[in-house]
Amino acid sequence: MENETPNLETLKIINSQAIESLNAISQTDSLEEWRIKYLGRKGIITQLLKSIPQIAPSERRTFGAKVNQIKNNLNAIFVERKNSTKNLSASSKTNTNQIDITLPGWPFPKGSLHITTQMIKEISDTFQSLGFQSTEGPEVEFDHYNFGMLNIPQNHPARDMWNSIWIEGTDTQKYESMLLRTHTSPMQVRIMENTKPPIRIIVPGKCYRYEATDATHEWHFYQIEGLAIDKGITFADLKGTLYEFAQKIFGEGRQIRFRCDFFPFVEPGVDMSISNFKNSSGHRPIKGRNEDWIEILGAGMVHPNVLRAVGYDPDIYTGFAFGMGVERIAMLKYGIDDIRLFYSNNLNFLTQF
């Protein structure tokens, strides 16, 4: 070959031999050998380029163009091949360093707020957006505030609505005995005694009743009391405010109704109920005797006797009050079917929320 003058035919043969032998290469080292053989300084293609001057002038131009084309092509194929081999070896290296990505990650501790705290927060936030401010009050309360000032005198049959836990030895001269407050309503009185209208306030806190515990009753529970007093506050405002609250907490899919109910410290009195639903296990979270509606809060227009007792003029000021059981709302929101879960504080329960 060296002695012969190459022609276009030999170019074709060299090209196909080069491609064939490159394709046949399986090892990285042999790639370099191939490069030296064909594209090296003394390689076949370089020789061909050097032989251009020897070609007959009539064919030289065509021949030269062809050799250059072959050189560029082989070069490109070689680079491509070399790169793919490189990737191949890189990926085979990764295989040996692979980790078991299914192993659990670092067990960062996960904290949680008690579901009651979360529910209080959610309800408080809702009322805060309506201009209500949170405050707290005493859990050990005078009979006077828990009942008397709320239009529930001694020996009133309405007292049966609140079975009380009494504090021993607290019959005092100034007031009647002390008890664990049976509702957050005494704070209505305390707030009004210390504030001039306008008032918009909510009071979350613990309440206690002398009561046997079962799936829907706890002797220890949380309430949120609400109070709004000003000139011109009406029953229509009560409905509007509580409707807004219920929609925010339960979403628009649940029905809400207001019916007449009795609490001695309001007139007219209201029970707000929400349509019942079934939880993931197909149970109604609270099995009311009435299956379709569950009462979630009691409310009403503050009774003139209560306003008068704190020194407000009921002809000038009107307002509404409401009280709700926090656990009950959580039960209806999350489908919890046993109130005893709340204060047994099992982490399996608490960490779900």
Added chain:
Amino acid sequence: MLVPFSWLKKYVETNSSPSEIAHLLTMAGVEIDEIKSIGNNLDSNLIIGKVINIKKHPNADRLSIADTKIDESKELSIICGAPNLKKDQLVVVALPGTKLFNPKNNKYQPLKETTIRGVPSFGMICSEIELGIGTDHDGILVLGADAKIGQSAKEYLSDTIFNASITPNRPDCLSILGIAREVAALCNQKIKEPDLKYTEITTSINDLVSIEIKDPDLCSRYAAKLIKGVKIKESPPWLKQYLNKAGHRSINNIVDITNFVMLEYGQPLHAFDFDLIENQTVLIRKSTKGEQIHTLDEETLALDNSMLTISDTKGPIALAGIIGGTRTAVNSKTTSILLEAANFNYTNIRQTRSKLNQNTEASYRFERNLRPELVEKALHRATQLIFELTGAEIHKGVIDVMPKKINKQTVSVSTKRIKQVLGTTISKSSIQKTLLSLGFSHNYSEKELKGATNLTFTVPYWRSDIKIQEDVIEELARIIGYDSIPTTPLASAIPHHSKDKKLLLVDKLKDVLVGIGMNEILTYPLVSISELEATGSLKQHSPLKVSNPMNDNLQYLRTDLRSSILKILSKNRRFFHTDPMRLFEIGRTYISNTTPTELPVEKVLLTGVLSGTRLNETWLANSNQFDFFDGKGLIESMFSELKLPIIFKKDTTSITNPGRSVSLMIKNQKIGFLGEVSSSILQFFELPDNQNVIFFELDVDQISTLQLEELNTSYISKSRFPTANRDLSFIVNQNIFSQSISEILESNDLVISALPIDIYKGTELPAGKKAITFRVRFQSSTETLKTEKINNIQNLLIEKITSEFNAELRELNP
């Protein structure tokens, strides 16, 4: 209160279904908790028949053959063994093929035509039990006179029973008539009042009985009728059935009538055997101390001088408004009856019944404040029924003692006030129509009504709950319907509020702790005396005691949160074994006030425990347990978030191991403690003794006060020059606290921190010695520190420390 729908319909006409009526009542304030259907399972082929002739069974002494008419032309011969079978009875007949209830397998099975001792029976006369509507199997079910021959028994017997829960303000609704009045108002119907007519004989009650109210404050009205020639027997079927459906047992005709009228009008009544009343004298008087009464419930009650009795000249014959006595009770031999209807002071009734623990149907109604006007209605109604059902003779007149005149109640309402309370207007014609439908009345002419802005109405005699204008407004709102009142957003100005700082702090603390990975618990604040004793709480405070505890474990108000959290930890251990427990509670404690007439101090504490393995044990995390320094780190992290400088001071407490607990100090005030719980406490709370429990308790009230003082936090400019680290190790006596060394290191202006990074105790060191390695970080606020300068400072510090602590610098491997 059980309300049979069929009974209700005696007084008010309605085409609405029971569930529609229940809904209306519920929305208007008479909550129907439950709607129960009875007779739904009855076979529709059961038919009402009349027994027209009874013959003896030829082959069996105890059996009879009853010819029973089931329609105008058809009579059946039915064999029956019931002892109460009588001629002319209306009964339920099952024909062969009709399904009857079999109590043995609780199934309904078809009746077969049979021949009993040679005589064929063409059907069966049924008892309650075979019909599946009751448990009475003593005899056949006998129907009231309103049953019709040939009528479907299912149609006649089936009924709907409402269970109504009546709020304490509505004693009038503790009666069928009261609920019927609600239905009438809601459905725009008229009430059909019961019949009160009867005939009297000429001798007057006034000549035969003497009645005197000795305590007019406790009895505003006492009325009585005298009835003679009474025959005590079974009540007629219709009466028994109404009582039964309303949840009352039938006793005899007289007692049943008094109960029926109580359920009808809501006014309790009592019947005395007149012949057993000593000297025909009735005194309404307080008991004297030492007196006793033996009640109809066979209890002997000791009375005190606050209790009102009905007495004769010998002593108490009834506890007024609560329960009758046995001495004058109606019995099978009774022929004369003194029938009482009265009104007693509701407060006194409530006091007496709670003192004596006698909650009766009568006391339940009286203590809710009944109107005295009910007395005469109920008395006449019961007299009428006795007259009609027993054929007795009624003495002329009535004794009706009223110490004070009973005034009609009136109440005014203005359209302006209605608008002010409800936020909507109600037209005068609507006000008038609604109130009249509820039984209110007025004396206005059409013209007067138009001109008036303030309308005065007379309150219906049965309502004791309508006193003020707002009560009338509620009546209007509930009958028109709460749904018809508009829904508006609060439009008045939002009051100025300043945020409650303590609530904000509590929220912040909870957020920080949850961020660290702690789980919040909320616990009961009532604990037992032994828990308070075990946790050393009794030594600090004397706790408040509950006078009516539900059990021994819930007897005292907690003075700290120690036992609360340790109990919850222990309970969780049963489920989580050695898993990490990171619990906290922010809760109230109750410290009795130094002035005992004041409320106790409700102090907010924060308590927490860390126990078990530090992390959930996995292939990554090992099984190291929480120790003191986890607690310390938690406290440090928390107070760094609160921007309060916390100091740890060696201390001992009643619940922690000595040498492993500290006081937590801010500005020389002790605000709490941290430590490892001692094994005796672990044992008390049944916690495993091989698991550390790291415990902390903080006074949130105190932190809140300190935080308020400290609130002035502003930006601190930090140096922009590079820092340099040097590790210095000192060999010191083991009793030297690392902090005393780091304080010296940090006392230099150019040292920004000196943190212990290694503690070594071991064979390379002399006994009683340890090596503490500090990473000392140098930085200047004015220049980049040169090595030489750092070396100089370092040497100064080394010298100071080695001389002060008798320490030795330890060579560190490069």
